[in-house]
Amino acid sequence: MRIPAFMLVAILGVFPLSPAAAQQQPPYWASIDEPEARMRTGPSTEYPTMWIYKREKLPIKILARYKAWRKVEDHEGTQGWMHARLLSASRTGLVLATNGKPVAMRALPDPDAKIVWRAEPGVVGSLTLCEKGWCLFDVTGRRGYISMSDIWGDEPLK
Structure with missing residues (x-):
């Protein structure tokens, strides 16, 4: 069964995104979820590494998303890109x-x-x-x- 587009818009208007889903739109907080995480100059392993974080659970501010990559900022204001698999939604x-x-x-x-x-x-x-x-x-x-x-x-x- 196909639902007409105008009905889909009406249905989504009645049932907004869950708070968890809405929270995932930048900016939001996350933390490093690995013992070693590389911050890169761009959203790909082709970009050079800027920093290697060796501190699991360190809080990170997510500023933007691009595919499986997140533009992040650390507590010193340094910005770069990390792969999403390196991050957790846990607040620290x-x-x-x-x-x-x-x-x-x-x-x-x-x-x-x-x-x-x-x-x-x-x-x-x-x-x-x-x-x-x-x-x-x-x-x-x-x-x-x-x-x-x-x-x-x-x-x-x-």
Whole structure:
């Protein structure tokens, strides 16, 4: 059975894309999913390698898509291309070097809450529940709330 084009448009208008599918339109957050990932100058293995990342779970901002390639940006602002198989949809964050001191991870999303852990600059962890300036940050099972100003990988993208 064939569906006329005008009916298909009407059906799609009633059933919009799922949040997960909509999130996959750049820009969006991802993370490196391999122990070694090459950033290239263009979307093909024919392009030279700019950087080799040896840090699994490092947060990456996806800026554009071209076939199986993603234009990405790292926490230092470096942009290049990575193959999609090197990336995961898992949200992670990188603790920023704020005065070179460890950053407090708190029991509650409040600056006066008890400090349960401290994370060194450069530590990577999983992010969940990001709202009102705080994210729940998990570093190999050690969980606590961390201020959004102390991590990279959490800001809303448009």
